[in-house]
Amino acid sequence: MSRLKENYLYSRVFIPEFLSFGLIIILITLILSDSFIKFFIILALIIIFFIRLIDSVGRKRKTQIRIIQKAIDDIRNNMFSSPDEIKLGKQLFELESDIKSMFLKTQNDIANLKKLEQVRTEFLGNVSHELRTPIFAIQGYLETLLEGAIDDNRVNKIFLSKAFHHTNNLNNLLHDLIDISMIESGQMRMSFRYFNMKDFIDPIVQDFALLAEEKHIGMILHEIRPKLEVFGDKTRIKQVLTNLISNAIKYTEQGKVEIMVLDEGKFCRIIVRDSGIGISEKDLGRIFERFYRVDKDRSRSVGGTGLGLAIVKHIIEAHNSRIDVKSSPGLGSEFSFLLKK
Numbered sequence: 001m002s003r004l005k006e007n008y009l010y011s012r013v014f015i016p017e018f019l020s021f022g023l024i025i026i027l028i029t030l031i032l033s034d035s036f037i038k039f040f041i042i043l044a045l046i047i048i049f050f051i052r053l054i055d056s057v058g059r060k061r062k063t064q065i066r067i068i069q070k071a072i073d074d075i076r077n078n079m080f081s082s083p084d085e086i087k088l089g090k091q092l093f094e095l096e097s098d099i100k101s102m103f104l105k106t107q108n109d110i111a112n113l114k115k116l117e118q119v120r121t122e123f124l125g126n127v128s129h130e131l132r133t134p135i136f137a138i139q140g141y142l143e144t145l146l147e148g149a150i151d152d153n154r155v156n157k158i159f160l161s162k163a164f165h166h167t168n169n170l171n172n173l174l175h176d177l178i179d180i181s182m183i184e185s186g187q188m189r190m191s192f193r194y195f196n197m198k199d200f201i202d203p204i205v206q207d208f209a210l211l212a213e214e215k216h217i218g219m220i221l222h223e224i225r226p227k228l229e230v231f232g233d234k235t236r237i238k239q240v241l242t243n244l245i246s247n248a249i250k251y252t253e254q255g256k257v258e259i260m261v262l263d264e265g266k267f268c269r270i271i272v273r274d275s276g277i278g279i280s281e282k283d284l285g286r287i288f289e290r291f292y293r294v295d296k297d298r299s300r301s302v303g304g305t306g307l308g309l310a311i312v313k314h315i316i317e318a319h320n321s322r323i324d325v326k327s328s329p330g331l332g333s334e335f336s337f338l339l340k341k
């Protein structure tokens with residue numbers, strides 16, 4: 001294809017404008033020129049001028065379109081690592097900034113997808129790992145029993161109760177997983193109401209009294225104003241407190257666990273404090289992640305899967321609040337959150 005024809009194809013979109021402009025000029029020349037010869041000379045000049053114009057406009061357009069095509073091809077072939085590497089030149093600077101922001105958005109979308117994929121894989125890995133532990137244990141005990149231990153009165157009940165203990169762990173894990181997936185898919189429906197704090201908290205703390213006593217840990221529920229009413233989802237807040245108190249007892253070897261409810265203006269602060277092993281600065285930022293445990297073996301031996309605090313965080317955030325934690329290794333931890341009065 002000749003260069004002129006190619007340039008013509010690129011400037012084709014402007015042909016209606018060229019034609020109307022050319023016609024006006026020809027008409028004016030026709031009116032103003034006094035002889036036919038002069039008119040034809042001017043007409044020839046005008047035609048040459050328009051051919052040059054079409055050629056030059058087409059050339060420019062062709063160059064710009066090629067620059068854009070190259071940028072798109074380079075993006076498609078992953079040639080750029082940052083948007084600043086995309087250059088279209090001065091004349092296309094507006095398009096350049098649009099392409100740059102589109103590139104940045106695509107890059108972020110891809111990064112998010114990759115992160116999500118990684119989280120999903122990690123989650124599945126964690127779930128299967130957590131499932132494997134109790135299932136293997138149950139299988140082991142049952143197998144030993146079937147192979148003859150069932151008739152050995154010294155061990156049969158111990159093995160059965162150990163297997164039963166692991167079915168409990170399995171059941172807890174299943175419930176936590178259902179909660180996590182409901183919360184994260186936005187399916188957990190909350191039902192907010194006012195309820196009396198003292199009536200609510202007394203039985204929860206009572207339920208843990210025996211557990212604390214078995215570990216020789218003091219369990220102190222500080223005085224709560226009898227008429228204190230708070231706003232929240234009672235069932236979910238019970239879940240939060242149960243998790244926090246059970247952690248406090250689990251991770252405390254001696255001393256006490258205290259539960260306090262303090263007035264803070266329009267809110268009240270619920271505090272669960274213990275004198276347990278505490279959490280290091282490094283781990284504090286991570287304990288709310290799913291499956292995160294400071295000491296996996298220790299936590300697993302007390303039946304923990306590391307989902308408790310992740311659920312607590314979600315529930316408290318669904319109350320438009322935040323869970324705060326202060327802790328010193330060896331001295332104890334304090335978890336607290338605000339609820340609207």
Ligand SMILES: Nc1ncnc2c1ncn2[C@@H]1O[C@H](COP(=O)(O)OP(=O)(O)OP(=O)(O)O)[C@@H](O)[C@H]1O
Nearest residue numbers: 247248251278287293294299304305306307308309
């Ligand atoms: N009161 C506490 N004192 C010391 N460490 C704690 C305390 N509460 C939580 N932790 C640490 O944070 C980790 C995460 O807590 P989380 O409640 O999410 O998991 P878990 O107790 O191990 O298991 P579960 O899913 O059964 O609750 C725990 O494994 C523990 O290491």
Ligand SMILES: [Mg+2]
Nearest residue numbers: 247304308309
């Ligand atoms: Mg826990």
